[in-house]
Amino acid sequence: MKRLTRSTTDRWIAGICGGIGEYLEIDPNVIRVIWVIFTVPTGFLPGIIIYILLWILLPEEGQARPVGGTFGEA
Numbered sequence: 001m002k003r004l005t006r007s008t009t010d011r012w013i014a015g016i017c018g019g020i021g022e023y024l025e026i027d028p029n030v031i032r033v034i035w036v037i038f039t040v041p042t043g044f045l046p047g048i049i050i051y052i053l054l055w056i057l058l059p060e061e062g063q064a065r066p067v068g069g070t071f072g073e074a
């Protein structure tokens with residue numbers, strides 16, 4: 001099962017673009033270019049806020065899952 005995570009191998013800052021690239025199976029540099037194209041014309045703030053939120057919300061590749069069973073287990 002594929003999970004969206006922050007990359008530990010292809011990262012410049014936090015591994016967000018690398019993780020999205022791995023998840024979508026495309027070159028992470030394409031994601032970085034799209035990110036810049038989105039961020040620059042919008043005045044940087046929306047792109048930076050979204051990046052920081054993803055940095056907080058996405059687990060790093062290889063991190064342990066939360067303790068506990070899966071939904072529906074008895």
